[in-house]
Amino acid sequence: MSSENRIVASFAVPPALSDRRLDQAVAELMPEHSRSRLQSWIRSGALTVNGEVRRPKDKVMLSDRIELDAEPEAQVTWQAEAISLDIVYEDEHLLVINKPAGLVVHPAAGHADGTLVNALLNYAPEVENLPRAGIVHRLDKDTSGIMVVARSLIAHTSLVDQLQTRSMGREYEAVVVGTLTGGATVDAPIGRHPHERKKMGVVKSGKPAVTHYRLIERFAAHTHVRCKLESGRTHQIRVHMAHVKHPLVGDPLYGGRLRLPKGTTEELRQVLSAFHRQALHARQLTLEHPETGEILSWEVPLPEDFLGLLAALRKHVKDLESDEF
Template identity: 70%
Template sequence: MQVPAELSEKRLDQAVADLLPEHSRARIQGWIKNEQLRVNGKACKPREKVRMGDSIDIDAIVSGEARWEAQQIELDILYEDEHLIVLNKPAGLVVHPAAGHASGTLVNALLNHAPELDHIPRAGVVHRLDKDTSGVMVVARSLVAHTYLVNQLQARTMGREYAAVVVGAMTGGGVVDAPIGRHPHQRKKMAVVPGGKPAITHYRLIRRYSGHTHVRCKLESGRTHQIRVHMASIRHPVVGDPVYAGRLRVPAGATEKLRATLGGFSRQALHARILTLLHPETGAEVSWEAPLPQDFVELVNALDESEAAKGTL
């Protein structure tokens, strides 16, 4: 990688930390000390200044930061090579081990499938999906890929499109440009708050129903619960969202099937459908699509049938 103009004249360790924010300053300084990180082919000291255009090369193996257990858990893999694993995550699967979820997570499954991920930060996971959000995810299988993907996320060049069913009949597409941060009173929730991190969600209508709308959402940023918070903020929360949707709302004249489907939909109706990125080795644009899961299909079918029964579809 090369030093950009805005990092010229910075200390080497600081510049690399800015370029590779997924790595700690201590780790970077260790690479420099052990001559695993070189500038223009030469060993340097952490305090030495870099200049625009300097070439930084890293030849290091990252040790696992946490001892996570590998577990035999089935994965729906859409694509894999030496740099990437692209998969379709089911609803109900937690991504990372944490308090209350020490095992049975996506990371546990990934370590069983590809043990080398123990040497990649966060086992290669560069972006998350909520436990009850389904859909396509990419995992970095090499350090080169991890850095490349993190940089794409920061530059907002990774395309992510979601399908959602929201409450209310929307009149058209639009953009929600509103900062997101921790809810001021309920710390487990996120909210649109002054001083939050910038967040932009684009939404377009796929089909409008009497009391619901099937939409596609595209992210410019990737904040926690972003689509869920943004859609709730414009009074169109995602169907089934246990945190942001509030009480169940059933449209007038709904069929019994739709009533039962809405009442039994126990997760947010949100699915990461399409992921587009630049491949870390070739630089070519590549894209993958995860089909809608069965529960989502059944929800849409119930909405279609209810509208047809009223003669409005």
């Protein structure tokens, strides 16, 4: 089998992973693969250290050479479903998709079907041979917008590397509670919430996470912002904006109870009360094409519900101004 049809990787152990167990080190170096699959490759000899077969519990040292050469196996057992996709771009290596709010990315408990993965298996069956069906980054169920899916091993390896080195550009738009006076950066580690297991939080033991945000438009008691990620932690923008006391409008997990500012009209109250998802949209994606090296960028428009929210907030500002005269 040619190397193009195999899973091939090579790493030098960095200082941060020196003196760690082999299985722990490779889990950090190759997070796109499950721990059980990595351990099976170690035991079978497909994954070696300095050309030698090691045990999962053996320690690795600085600059040890970890190499993987394995045959791909079917990675998923989910069923293909004829679910329509809004495809922004595609070629033999990439699928760029505009995901609607409400679409779950991965099958899981409570969502065994009707997901993006089920749709991908129908549209591009080759992704069943890729880790996580080609999904290299996710959007929450109720976050809309652009995301990329690998449809080849070359693309999968490249995209994971771009995410890890933070060279993939991702920008989001959000509407937050409160009036911000300017842009800023939130640099705060994110990990599992210590008391509520369904939530993430800013915790000292969490992984590094950096979010930059800047103002697009200010309203009477809300702000439309653009966010740029340096990292990609679960719920990152939602957690970071709640951490600085400006949670996303409609966020059911981090937003708390609905807060209506003084002077809210009945019209705006109805719009805010009916907005039942976090006001978050993945607007722009920039990456290096895995085969050509060309820098590609795509942008998708805001969905109708997000536009309706912005329109209601603008109208509220005008209504307040007219009342002053």
